[in-house]
Amino acid sequence: MGYAGVIGEFDDAVVAVRLREEIARQRISRAGLAQSARLSVSTLEKALSGRRRFTLATIVRLEEALGASLRGSAVAEPELAVASPMLAPAEMGSYSRPAVRWIEGEYLTLRASFGEDGAVYAYRTDIRWDDAKGHLIFSESDRLDATFEQGGFVSMPHLSGHTYLMTSEAGQYRMIMLGRATREQRMFGLLSTLQVGKGSQLVPVSCPVAFVPLEEVVDPVFGLVSEGHARLEEYRVVLNMAMGDDFCRLRE
Template sequence: MSDFDDASVAARLREEIARQRLSRAGLAQSARLSVSTLEKALSGRRRFTLATIVRLEEALGASLRGSLAAEPAVSPPASMHAPEHMGSYSRPAVRWIEGEYLTLRASFGEDGAVYAYRTVIVWDDAKGHLVFSESDRLDAEFEQGGFVSMPHLSGHTYLMTSEEGQYRMIMLGRATREARMFGLLSTLQVGQGSQLVPVSCPVAFVPLEQIAEPVFGFVGEDAVRFAEYRTVLNTAMGDDFCRLRQ
């Protein structure tokens, strides 16, 4: 009998990717695996082999094996509730949001175009709250990661990146029946020279399993998935999940 199962390994691997803010392409390269092999294993379309797990553990510097069920019942996670400044949410109450999402936002470079990438949201046992990480971005050097705030007062979800006092925020409204979330992204865009300019745009989070063969990166009007992605993103403002005012 092996000391691991695929679902447990996949869950722990997604958590480590989020915690360490890794891109899947970078992890695959470090572990001497193809990106396709890593993606299929994470999605359950391919079994993890012991050799694959060992390579991933070496690349991560963390163990992916060991059944959670085998741990003593008297050793719960450090905290089952997020800090007060994140909304004091409990782990059981936010399990619904954990997972992988196709993230869509307006392109900053071409009017009407869509920019697509992957966002993973998981619970970090060591930190005692939800964390998120981005991957499959064309501008991989700008991939974001941070903590998730879910206060009861507004009912909104906030994905916050904080680096040396610099913040970037995604504010999402309540999930739809399809578990999709829409809202507004606020960040900094490179302007003239080294100037950084505040910018906001609508954003959409779609559970990745709802999209057959998702396409990431820049999606212009001539792209095959443009009409589908544009329709989804238009829901953010069309259904009043967010507003832009001048």
């Protein structure tokens, strides 16, 4: 539901993305923010990961602690409201909202585990249109490592026909590049990010990734799906399509 101009109405995914942006911009820790906002760290983490709804009281406390709005600017008079942008910025592909409605929704996201050979890591990705910003945004939830859940903007340039899910925090980027959707609206591609190495070392890493509309999955399982798990073979078959059907390639 849109939130502009109506106090108490807001989009949880938008609030989560803006909150991450402010945490990165102000260079504060989540623990420090939780203390300033008189919230528990657990409450903040669950809200950021999508496992708990933001309440108006929680948002007000966070806004007071940050000194910034997480809901956009309210408009006093309805007749003064400015129409929401219907065209994404040129640097994101200048796509229109009607042209990208098909991609909006929740997806089961699968990628190879970085820590266990043969295992699959599964979580939820939500792609939505942000009325205030005038472009698609995404947010992740149901990850075991909630601290590393990502959120950002979606770029869809016409030239390549690919979809890019970009995270930007204090100049640090993570990218997911997805090919054209199949008939089942599934998308496959490549994820590039940083993996924790020895000590404080961060190592660039890439792996195939699959996005499956959540409505297609019966009783989805999230988290680390390892050897012996009943869903491992099913998830591996889907994930292997990323390279098997030439949606992405890995070269040495």
